[in-house]
Amino acid sequence: MSPFTDRTLVVSGGSRGIGLAIALGAARRGANVVLLAKTAEPHPTLPGTVHTAVADVEAAGGKGVAVVGDVRKEEDVQRAVDTAVEHFGGVDVVINNASAIATEPTEQLSAKKFDLMMDINVRGTFLLTKAALPYLRKSPNAAVITLAPPLNMSPHWLGAHPTYTLSKYGMTLLSLGWAAEYADAGIGFSCLWPETYVATSAVANLAEGTLMSSSRSPEIMADAAIEILSRRAGEVNGQCYIDSAVLAEAGMTDLTRYGGGDSPILDIFVDKS
Structure with missing residues (x-):
């Protein structure tokens, strides 16, 4: 049996992009997936909804359930966890994927965007993980993956967009903090970050989509x-x-299958080697 057979994931922001890709990867191996996302109806500029994402999960061989909700709202997050328990008996994995980005200089950044990044990135990660913890403790191999970067304290990254950096490093610090707080609980808390830009809707909106071929x-x-x-x-x-x-450690060094051309653009917080 695959280590994913009957393992249950709760994924925030899973209607498209990286969250959906992770959900599909687990579904192909027999996992159950609960997707928490706001997009219930087709968006004029963004692909897919939480419902089409669940259909994709089931087409990939997994079992899926959609929860329409906002990761910033405690009641919506609790409903996602309760749905996982009701349908699949528990929670084994949390993917803290939902995130907001705004990189304007401090004097141009609105308080509304500041609050949005703190609420989705930090508060959302806290709420979903906290709600799932009672069930993660019971899982034989529990994991929480938070899509956040290693802490790079280079003045370049600290000064490039301090508020976005604060919100993403906040996610990282929560993960590292939980790793220590629950060191004896059998839960694997880790962060995952892309080396390069990834071809998501967020990148498509940058520079009128010209960066997609290098992602x-x-x-x-x-x-x-x-x-x-x-x-x-x-x-x-x-x-x-x-x-x-991670892939190199697993023996995969040829990454051409993922596109990006000969010189994919290094992502935020990643220095040239």
Whole structure:
């Protein structure tokens, strides 16, 4: 049996992009997936809804349930966890994927955007993980993957967009903190971040879509997440991973299948090697 057979994931922001790619990667291996996302109806500029994402999960061989909700709202997050328990008997994996980005200079950044990043990135990660913890404790191989970067304290990244950096490093610090707080609970808390830009809707909106050809596909993050979730909790707990490094450890060094051309654009917080 696959280590994903009957394993239940709760994924925030899973209607498209990296969240959906991870959900599909797990579904192909027999996992159950609960997707928490706001998009219930087709969006004029964004592909897919939480319902089409569940259809994709089931077409991939897994079992899926959609929960229409906002990761910022405690009652919606609790409903997603309760749905996982009701349909599948528990929660084994949490994927903290939902995130907001705004990189305007401080004097141009609105308070509304500041609040949005703190609420989705930090509060949402806290709420979903907290709600799932009672069930993660009962899982034979529990994991929480948070899509956040290693802490890079270079003045370049600290000064580039301080508020976005604060929100993403906040996610990382929560993961590292939980790894220590629950060190004896058998839960693997880790962070995962892309080495390069990933071809998501967020990147498509930058520079009128001209960066997409130099971005790798979301499947690279999915494959890296699957590799992490295939390891024991104690091995991954407290780690911050870069997708390409995870795959290299697993013996995959040819990344051309993920696109991006000969010189894919390095992502935020990633320095040239």
